[in-house]
Amino acid sequence: MGGFFMAQNKHADRFSSTGFIMSAVGSAVGLGNMWKFPYVTGQYGGAAFFLLFMVCLVLVGLPILLAELAVGRGGRGNASSSLTKLSGSKSWGALGFLSVAGSFFIMSFYGIVAGWTLHYAVLSFTGELFSTQDYAGLFGRFMNSWLPIGWQLVVMLVTALVLIRGVSEGIERFNKVLIPSLVVLLLLLAVQALSLEGAGEGISFFLKPDFSKLTAESALVALGQAFFSMSLGMGTMVTYGAYVQKSQSLGKATIAVGVGNVLYALLAGLIIFPTIFVFSIEPTQGAGLVFIALPAAFSAMPLGAVFGGLFFVLLAFAAITSAVSVLEVPVAYASETFGWSRPVAVMLVGLLCFLAGVPSALSLGEDPWLSFGGRALFDWVDFVCSNVVLPISGLVITIFAGYVWKGVADEARLSQAWFRIWLFMLRFVAPVLVLLVLLYYAGVIRI
Numbered sequence: 001m002g003g004f005f006m007a008q009n010k011h012a013d014r015f016s017s018t019g020f021i022m023s024a025v026g027s028a029v030g031l032g033n034m035w036k037f038p039y040v041t042g043q044y045g046g047a048a049f050f051l052l053f054m055v056c057l058v059l060v061g062l063p064i065l066l067a068e069l070a071v072g073r074g075g076r077g078n079a080s081s082s083l084t085k086l087s088g089s090k091s092w093g094a095l096g097f098l099s100v101a102g103s104f105f106i107m108s109f110y111g112i113v114a115g116w117t118l119h120y121a122v123l124s125f126t127g128e129l130f131s132t133q134d135y136a137g138l139f140g141r142f143m144n145s146w147l148p149i150g151w152q153l154v155v156m157l158v159t160a161l162v163l164i165r166g167v168s169e170g171i172e173r174f175n176k177v178l179i180p181s182l183v184v185l186l187l188l189l190a191v192q193a194l195s196l197e198g199a200g201e202g203i204s205f206f207l208k209p210d211f212s213k214l215t216a217e218s219a220l221v222a223l224g225q226a227f228f229s230m231s232l233g234m235g236t237m238v239t240y241g242a243y244v245q246k247s248q249s250l251g252k253a254t255i256a257v258g259v260g261n262v263l264y265a266l267l268a269g270l271i272i273f274p275t276i277f278v279f280s281i282e283p284t285q286g287a288g289l290v291f292i293a294l295p296a297a298f299s300a301m302p303l304g305a306v307f308g309g310l311f312f313v314l315l316a317f318a319a320i321t322s323a324v325s326v327l328e329v330p331v332a333y334a335s336e337t338f339g340w341s342r343p344v345a346v347m348l349v350g351l352l353c354f355l356a357g358v359p360s361a362l363s364l365g366e367d368p369w370l371s372f373g374g375r376a377l378f379d380w381v382d383f384v385c386s387n388v389v390l391p392i393s394g395l396v397i398t399i400f401a402g403y404v405w406k407g408v409a410d411e412a413r414l415s416q417a418w419f420r421i422w423l424f425m426l427r428f429v430a431p432v433l434v435l436l437v438l439l440y441y442a443g444v445i446r447i
């Protein structure tokens with residue numbers, strides 16, 4: 001009885017070393033790479049933007065990722081308590097709590113988009129997706145129905161089922177199956193997209209940089225994208241870090257996750273850009289690119305139902321491995337803070353998070369009652385989480401690891417030279433760049 005409701009002190013549940021890499025890659029690789037990345041890359045100049053994204057990843061993304069993992073493993077707690085334990089001050093824990101709240105709300109809208117991908121996978125396999133020419137209308141009707149909420153519930157249930165089983169039996173096992181499947185799907189779809197006649201134009205848009213397109217604004221957007229895409233500032237990597245064994249090299253894991261994420265974004269671009277160029281779709285379209293423009297392209301290609309279906313399955317897999325990591329943050333927090341057992345924490349937090357997402361899902365319908373200031377509630381939650389909470393929490397971590405926490409070197413265990421470079425990035429480069437993003441989105445600086 002007590003075991004179900006209250007946490008029991010059993011043997012610590014940890015990742016194996018490959019299990020951790022796969023789970024961290026699973027968190028990083030997600031809708032950010034396949035849904036956000038193509039349209040921001042399209043809007044901000046293709047290859048030049050991709051290059052900026054990589055620079056941001058190296059200068060800011062990797063140093064903060066390592067800092068988050070070190071804080072998690074050093075504190076062996078959740079995204080808030082790890083900071084309290086390492087600093088001895090509750091104020092740091094309170095700052096860490098911001099990321100716990102942020103991940104809760106990220107999950108609330110992320111689960112919605114993940115649900116769309118499942119719906120589109122089903123529509124594609126049944127052929128229903130291709131019985132129309134009006135993809136904007138199809139998407140609009142879907143948005144105006146209750147179906148997105150049904151699918152959001154499915155995503156939440158799958159995520160909860162994985163989390164209930166714990167770290168090694170749940171999160172790790174799930175990622176160990178899904179990540180290799182993701183790689184196979186990605187390669188298959190990339191080969192298919194690259195073999196389309198006229199794919200070259202899309203490839204050169206994506207890979208041949210036009211530096212005249214580089215602006216200060218695109219640099220800030222690239223930084224925001226690097227952050228979201230590496231799952232930073234939301235406590236995910238702190239939480240996962242707490243489950244990493246002491247013997248694992250955090251430096252190597254950081255590089256592996258960074259490389260995995262870039263390769264994935266690269267392959268996703270090689271699927272999406274040739275496809276949209278061959279079918280004369282504007283790459284600058286907004287978020288509808290994946291759900292409106294791409295189905296039209298799939299409908300016009302041979303075996304489109306199969307490739308379209310596989311594409312949306314790929315998206316769904318990528319989304320759910322990320323969702324698992326996002327929901328784990330408030331779950332770990334609730335179970336440690338309130339002493340709840342894992343099943344209880346997962347069920348309660350999952351239910352609350354699902355309910356919190358319902359108004360966002362409804363806000364995308366035609367009724368304007370959940371829109372204000374020119375944005376639907378859904379977009380507000382995304383905007384505030386991605387552009388405000390993420391950078392603030394990122395800043396908290398850089399300052400904490402760079403200036404406050406004395407044990408940082410012992411936990412990171414880098415060589416002298418690498419440690420110096422890392423500390424320099426954490427102290428001087430990352431905070432300045434992240435602050436710029438924050439001020440830009442707060443409207444304090446205009447470019």
Ligand code: PFF
Pocket residue numbers: 027028029030031032033103106228229230231232233234235236322323325326
């Ligand atoms: N990195 C994920 C993606 O690119 O889709 C999304 C994400 C996961 C963002 C976890 C934030 C987070 F904490």
